[in-house]
Amino acid sequence: MHDMPFIYNFPFFSILLTLIGGMSMPFFRNGRVAQKINMGIIIAVGVMNFILFCNLVSTGEHFTYMMGHFPAPWGNEIRGGPFEALMATVFAFVMGFAILGGVFNIYEDVPKKKQYLYFLMMNLLLSSMIALIYTNDMFTAYVFIEINTLAACAIVMSKDSGETIVATIRYLIMSLLGSGLFLMGLALLYNITGHLLMESLQPVILQMAESEQYYLPLTVVFAVTTLGLCVKSALYPFHSWLPGAHGSATSSSSAILSGLVLKGYIILLMKMMYRVYTPELLAKLHITDAIFVLGIIGMIMGSIHALRERHIKRMTAYSSVAQIGYIFMGIGLNSEVGMMAASFHILSHAITKPMLFLAAGGLANVSGHSYEFKDLKGAAHRNKIAGVAFVIGALSMIGIPLFAGFPSKLFFSTGALHSDYFRMPLVLIALAVSTALNALYYLPVCINIWRMKDEPGHGHGHGSDDHSASHGGEPEAVHAVHAEALGHGSISHAVSHGAAAVADAGHADSGGHELLHDTDGAHEMHHGKTGITPAFVVSMVVFIASNFGLGIFYGPVMDAIRKGLELL
Amino acid sequence: MSEKHESHETSETEYKGSKNPFVAWVNADPTPEEAPWTEEKLEALRAGETYVREEKPVITEEERARRFNKVYKPLAVVLCCAFIALLVFVCLYTPPFGATDVPTNNEVSFKYIEDGLADTGATNVVAGMILDYRAFDTLGESSVLFTAVMSVMILLRKDRDGSLVNDPAEDAALAKEEKISVQHRDVILRTMAGIISPFVILFGIYVVLNGHISPGGGFSGGAIIGAGLILISQGFGSAKTKKFFNFKVFTIITSCSLLSYAALKCYSFYTGSHHIETGIPHGIPGAILSSGFILPLNIFVGLIVACTMFGFYSLFTKGEI
């Protein structure tokens, strides 16, 4: 087909560009040069995939791209469609701004001579995730899963404190367990069917499913591959490595790990569900029920674990476990709406969670690098944009309308209404309980970071805390005005800031710029720099805007996902 | 007595404000059981008699870990045995070993064998398959090696300006070892290394160059060359290998061969997907300079694997290459 439009080369270009970017990094041993190259590559990949996505959504077709001179079953092949292009665009967008937001912490945490290695690992991570999204061959998926595992472990441990190395070894061992299981399933699948390409696997599997006696091997093979991917994407019972790894890494590493790396494996699982095992066969073999039950348990238990944490990043990491439970519950709903809700939640979580992690990093920067709640008391007043971003991220996680979290919860419940009598009550109860639990552990933190730091003898300041802050914004703003006026800083500044915390994004943007020069250094800062660099503010503002954008204009995104899933 | 009371005063107001559990929790003050100041205890304190806090039987971490292990180990053993029994049972459904009418002997493998020579020019069909038919996997493969050596470098490489990695004790031990290996060298190792290592390196180069004709190829040849370099470095002390193989040489060889490997593959993928002939002749089957890209690719993969293996060795022993 000589008339292949030029943009069909984009997936191939983005994979090769990131790989070559990663390979050429050792020549630029200076951290800042490496960061600029990395950012350039991420922007190029994001733009390419966005153009591909717009084109594919309008034309509504998918394409296969031959890697090499030989067609599919002989040579390798990547397959693009609106769903994959959308995911690749969001992955590149989120990775770019997550690195931009956390760049201050990267230069602080990673030893100076190894910063270029950090950005090298970021390039390889992006290339492996995009390859996982686009690949059409199971063994290529296994090879790029290995690159993903190694690069993810490398960015966790590049912070070089004892705690990260312990977290890395646990993360590595659990991940290798998962990819060992995935490879075992792949080997058995190859033994039984004789194919590795996703397209040619499906007819053989369906034809084998007709003959009843093949049910056991098919069930075991699907269960083992799905179990391997569940272990790698930290579904509830296999999540023990996640809080350590995501809690101790630098803020941009944990943002990318939580937001993107976990989702790469889920997207591969979705592609295998649609192209290899067809959802109907999976439902008949009850694997979707197993995923559904694990998702439900994950939703609730993840939030319960998060309640017990007193460390802001570990709490956010546990809430990632809960959100992964949401996604798997969506997949387990075994219906078109459920799958759409799950993929929308992948997007909304991929946008909200990095914002939470970066905001947590920003708050910790201004309160002596401690992530404990008692040290973060009133930290938001020192780093206002991080405080605003954390509050918006928390509200979006709880699922308050106007934010990114709400449409996915809306579609989860509509998906539940469509499903059968066994799933509907479970989903609705689990949604309600989990949302309440989310509120129970996010709101106190928001209140805590926005409380005024009560100096001794400033007794009456406690007054406002007694009544439970059902809607955190309102009383808090009034209190902030009162305390701010008494403390330091002008009333106008306090009012505009207080209002920004509650009002819509537009106002917050202007509030954001105003905060830029508001480095009120009245606090005991261990070192002069407070980490509120322009890059940090820009990335926070962009995350907030995209959160609102996704929350308000979820209609077109949902149509694109529906079209993508049909063509998957 | 009064100032002690005073100190209780402030801590008391601190706790007074947070008797309401929700607010105590919001303020993230110490969890209630750490501050058991109930009303009557405060009265007792004001009355001045001493107050003894009842010691809760604290389960030490080791105790809890041991109890968890006692439950975890048998459960894990039972689970594994059940999983293995299930997999053995599934193996019965797979076709018998060595049969001919097996689903894996389908048209894909027939084409590899029959058209392998014509398409790739490599008489070793496996090498032809790795470096031409399914070249994307091998590109991923080399970047797995590259990722591994770079992450080991993050972990173990000692940079001079005193990062966490190098501590004086280890440097002293290393220097002592170096001194020992210089003064009274291990005669057996040195003479044997002197005799064997040229043949090992020569054999490795042979395996890499003949990758597309005889079995072997980039991976095994590179590993043999890497093992040969390790033998030389072990036999003659690292100072000698440092002359021709230091960190700059390592990065140049690894990155350049990886980049040229990726460039060649880029070219062949792009021309392949657009059905443009690459214009590289396949040459006479069986000759060394045959089979298009496979020979240069084999050389690059051999270089990458050799440098990576030797890089692992020197990072592990000396902390820098």
Next chain:
Amino acid sequence: MGLFTDHYYEIAAVVLFGIGFMGLLLHNNLIKKIVGLNIMDTAVYLLLAQRGMVFGRVAPILGDNLTPSAEQYINPIPAGLVLTGIVVSVSVSAFSLALTHRLYKKYHTLNLDEILLKSKKEKENKEKAVTH
């Protein structure tokens, strides 16, 4: 008897996978875990590669046989996959050995449970140091 004469490679591979899997889960010594991991990977590669073998056929090296026919040679695909796999398991074990080295230098023990306890205690002391 049919079971053992037809599937002995697969049963051996699965049993080895089980031994490696159990070794990885049960041993808390890091070196044992990595050896268990290697055993698990080689077991899966054995399962993959044994499928390629066909009785009475030779390795796919076509010497000077310019018109090869599929009946003479075995299936090359599993050999290619396992070649990639072996190099993956080397790089993964090198990475985990480097981690073990750094962990031993910091905590002076190879026992993962002890390491976890020590890192938890260390974190608590660090917090106490920060608050006072």
Next chain:
Amino acid sequence: MVDTQTVLVWILLGFLITCAVASMITKNLLTTVLIFMSYSLVMTIIWIVLESPDLAGTEAAVGAGVTTILFFITLKKIGALHTNKKGKKKKLKEGEENE
């Protein structure tokens, strides 16, 4: 009914399984790595029996060669190599580590 080659393969597979079990059971880490080295060598022979010489070469050079060297270096750095008959500097048993 069963020709000599399958008997040879049964012996090899039996040896593999005993090697795997033995390396998991022994207390001393040095023995574990040595047994794992022999496990890789036997695996090389099995690759040859399975008619895939590429794999045999790679497994021998990479599996038995470099992996085992890396294990030995790590054990050397950890101080687990000094086995002493009188047990003064005891072998690094799995149970008690010499501080």
